[in-house]
Amino acid sequence: MEIKQLAERIKGQAVVRSNSRGGRTAAENLITALRCIYRYAVADGHVAEDANPSLRVPKPRRLASTRRALCDTQLAELVATAGMTGNDPQLDSLLLRLHTETACRPGGALVLRPIGLDRTQCLIRLREKGETVRWQPVSPTLMHHLIAHGDERGANGDAHSQLLRYRNGQPVTRRRYDYLWQRLGKHLPWVATQQVSTHWIRYTTLTWVERRFGYAVARAYAGHNGRSNAGTTSTYVRADLNEVARALALLAGEAHRLETTNQLGVE
Structure with missing residues (x-):
């Protein structure tokens, strides 16, 4: 729950640019980083593999890219x-x-x-x-x-x-x-x-x-x-x-x- 709440806060605080997509990528990057940290923690024996909380938090679904081929x-x-x-x-x-x-x-x-x-x-x-x-x-x-x-x-x-x-x-x-x-x-x-x-x-x-x-x-x-x-x-x-x-x-x-x-x- 803490990871999910943190992801929502990061999503809401993301810098708004002309190509922003509501902070979804910021939340995804956060969860990816946390999964990396916990993966090392599991490998070093600090956390049991079945107790890894980052794996139970889904990443935001990626939206279709707005890029396209130019004429x-x-x-x-x-x-x-x-x-x-x-x-x-x-x-x-x-x-x-x-x-x-x-x-x-x-x-x-x-x-x-x-x-x-x-x-x-x-x-x-x-x-x-x-x-x-x-x-x-x-x-x-x-x-x-x-x-x-x-x-x-x-x-x-x-x-x-x-x-x-x-x-x-x-x-x-x-x-x-x-x-x-x-x-x-x-x-x-x-x-x-x-x-x-x-x-x-x-x-x-x-x-x-x-x-x-x-x-x-x-x-x-x-x-x-x-x-x-x-x-x-x-x-x-x-x-x-x-x-x-x-x-x-x-x-x-x-x-x-x-x-x-x-x-x-x-x-």
């Missing part, structure tokens, strides 16, 4: 505005192209390293949440600009340093994304009203891939190759890297070195 016109407006405004349009344009082609998360872009660029096969190594590591196809154009960006702004040629940097050589942080979307929101009111973020680009790319190449390819494109609630069938219909490259080639309008027809020869 072609909206995506074009974002790219055009990012390339004509701000203090580093070259960097912002590169970020948007990177996320549009790969559907990667900001965390994956920020840990991209020069050593993770396979120039021969046009692949980049993405390290994302859950300690996942995967190779993702990119267009020759994007690879060219990533290499040029690293050569111009790199940390003295250190292949293990962060690739994405400001003009002064300092590594890009998540604050660049905050600045980018705040700026785009000032120029494009619908961006601010709908709270558009980098994750909307991920939605856009993966929706486009799923509609044209099916669920298996979209799942591989997103890097969702682990366990999920998608059903046992997903274990047997995994897409390979060549199929992801084929989808990327159509998306970017450029041939890719790994592009092939799939094993069934379906066009």
